[in-house]
Amino acid sequence: MSTPRIEAALRIAADAAHRNPFSTPSDGRPRTRRFAIGDPQADITRFLAILDRHGLLAPDGRLKPEVQLISVGDHFDWGKAIERDAVATSSVRLLAWMAAHPADQLIPLLGNHDLSRVGELAGFTDARFATIQAEADRLYRGDATDEAQERDFLARYPEVPNVELISRDFGTFREVQREWVKSLLLTGRFRVAHAPAEHLLVLHAGVTREDLLAVGLPDALHAQASTVAETLNRALDEALNAWDGRGPFSIPSLYQPGNARYGEGRGIFYQRPSLLPEEAALRALTPRRRFDPRRLPPGLTQVVGHTRDKRCRELLALPPDSHDGVLRHLVTDGSSLDYRLGPPPHTGPGEAVLIFTDGGMRESPLELFELLDLDTGFAARPVEDAHMGGRE
Template sequence: MNPPRDARIQAALTRARHAVEAGPRSTPPDGVPRRRRLVLGDPQAPFDKVLRILEHQGLLGEDGWLKPDVQLVSVGDHFDWGPPSERDAASRSALELVAWFAAHPADQVLLLLGNHDLARVGEMAGFDDARFAMAQAEADRVYQHGVTDEAGERAFLERWPQVPTAELVARDFGNFRQVQRDWVEHLLRVRRFRAAYAAGPALLVLHAGVTDEDLAVTGLARERSADAHAVAQALNSAVDEQVAGWRGGRLEIPGLHQPGDAAHGEGTGIFYHRPSVKPEDAERTRRTPRRRFDPRRLPAGLTQVLGHTRDKRIRELMGVTSGSARDGVVRHLVTDGARVECAHGAPPPTSAAEAVLVFVDGGMSHCPVEDYELFDLDTRAAVRAAR
């Protein structure tokens, strides 16, 4: 890495540490026009790797911030990555990432909610650091090398009924720290964490996508389901309404987000679910909130840019057998309500009768920096190399 590049990354790391030390806060909008509007897939990777990706794209300034003409939309899931041996480092790294993002003007870095972000005020709401350490030590004994001891888990859930599985504590949300919840709660209350962002009249960015059934929960009229601004307003208002009356504990959004627990199983709703045409998922896609949805019931005329699902899982759920899975690349799904097509790359031109998903979760922690693509909201193209 050449000295100027290293200097920019080191400056950003210093900015982030200072932001963490200052405590939960959010920088207001500054109204500066942004020439480049880009979407970043799930940043579940070391913070310095996130910065190296941004630097490779030519987005970092010498002052340790994004360049003023750049707008970045982060699609959510800012926490939880790496093996158990890296939990402490990953916890600190994720907090620095969120603090650095939040220290940018609110109209420059747009923070969207993912299930891992909401878990801090959902499944993890009843834990402080000491209680979580106790639960995780027990979960680590129950869940080892990808296998759960069933008898051990029954005992675990009797002791910790606020979570659905031992695996969740050992792995899925395994980097939780109480200070992360403080940041998530603050960013929710000041409306910095958003459910969705309207990037254009029919272009929506959010973590895991919405169908017509999900939008019906918000009360949005069916004829407005292709209006990205109306959809974003409906989803954000649903979150804001619940946050306004929230006095701590688990945050739930009726019909849209239900955290998991021992009594009801894994969390469900629009921050968890993935498209699937697998026959065995047919029944699971009929209800909401849920963990799977039928892509043939996506709002026609709307393009949704999503994180949450890596290429390998998309291929499995959509029955794709040609080619091979690749991390780092933008992918798309197009459906006319009957036919469903999936492929690598940005979507082709489509009609108002078709619904489109653009997937940008490239498995950041598993992908080489130079192979990781961002998505340009104005050209609707994948971007890999610096411009």
């Protein structure tokens, strides 16, 4: 999996991670090759290998100067309990490697796992988290977790909504991660959304018409990707200006972290498309954890991560199947919808589109994992394997 370019990138990442959190300013250079990569919940070496396989790394271990990369969010939390320390280190190095690039070249978008560091986990020290996690590990048994024991746990630790969050979902937390997330938020490096084209929006989990109306954007502007991105990013910045930097961070109407009283976190970083009848009540909330995909803004194509193929099929009540690595799409005209593998076909102004990029980076075979070429709308083409192994 290693090449000289990957080794150089790993050195940059390790060195950058030992610095105080920082962000490299924009350099204003034109980027002629633009890509989006789905949830980077995998070891940094694997992440870099995917980039290198697609010919995006320069010999010095950074992105090639002409490349712009959009990371669709969720830079933390994967693996088994025994891997927690290694995962925690890898995730910080990944963010640090990203921060070492100009801000207009590598754009990290926020996911729910990123926001959790200043949300549900805002008040935890490493020592307190380790103590609570040891208890959560003893209690957590999936659906068989004892309800009475969990209620007692939450009475003592009301900052979190359940034991699963501490034992599994956000289980690789370290204080240094929060410092990086906080810094990248306050410097404007972490964004909610990015608009690479007039009707093309990139963000973690997608927005509905209700989400955009809730932040004051009228229906007539919902297909204008740059306006949508500006509105969402402005909501983030206004929330940051109102935040004390210590308590749990939230964005009115868009993001509410979970706790024992509120339940699980909700909002545009958590929500997934669902047609399951039993989730109708969840779809009716704002903010929410589920949304009706028929309420997506028509005329807008949204590039998202957050949900893998197997989970999409479950929530959309489709026959079970699972394809890791590949891009997928959902197209709806507001009444019917079509979910398939691959990039979407040509669509009209009355149709809404989701392009899913979460290919299960950790589990997908490396040779199957696809990036989205934002200029062509198709999966990026890898370079020849023989070329990848050589020195430059």
